[in-house]
Amino acid sequence: ALFPIFMGALQDKHAEVQSNAAYGVGAFIETATIDASPYFGDVLKALFPLIQMTDNTNNARDNAAGCVARLILENADAVPLSDVLPAWIGALPIRGDHLEDLPVYDAVCYLLKNKRSEVKHIRSL
Numbered sequence: 001a002l003f004p005i006f007m008g009a010l011q012d013k014h015a016e017v018q019s020n021a022a023y024g025v026g027a028f029i030e031t032a033t034i035d036a037s038p039y040f041g042d043v044l045k046a047l048f049p050l051i052q053m054t055d056n057t058n059n060a061r062d063n064a065a066g067c068v069a070r071l072i073l074e075n076a077d078a079v080p081l082s083d084v085l086p087a088w089i090g091a092l093p094i095r096g097d098h099l100e101d102l103p104v105y106d107a108v109c110y111l112l113k114n115k116r117s118e119v120k121h122i123r124s125l
Contacts, residue, residue: 003028003039010046015057018050019097022060026067026103029074037078040071044084051091059097066100069107076110081118085111 006028009021025043029036050064068088071079094100111119 007042007046010050015060019058019060019063022047022050022063022067026063026070029067030070030103032074035075037075040075040078043067043071044079048087051087056096059100061091062094062097062100065091065094066097066103069100069103072107073103073110076114076116081111081116085118 002024006021006024009017010025012018012021025047029039029043047064047067050060051068053061053064056062065088068079068084072081092104094104
């Protein structure tokens, strides 16, 4: 199916392919009819280089941030928030692909509303 293809494309040498793959993985997670949380660790490892990008070439960082938001919204307990939040927050705000604003804002609101203990240590929130 498509998920392994998207996962492989996250490692592509072209930023546009990485960007589209990050969006595709997030869309898969968001719409999956199965519990996709067993894949979250692999997804996060593959997204980390995109989240750490200093530029936002072809919106790769924005789409990676949106994918992380979708993971949080799908099952925050399956995301190692204390490890993920600093890098994720560092990739914000969304700068180019504003279609990613909604899941990112929803994830931030979810974390604040649910008073996740990991959030209180991040001053930028």
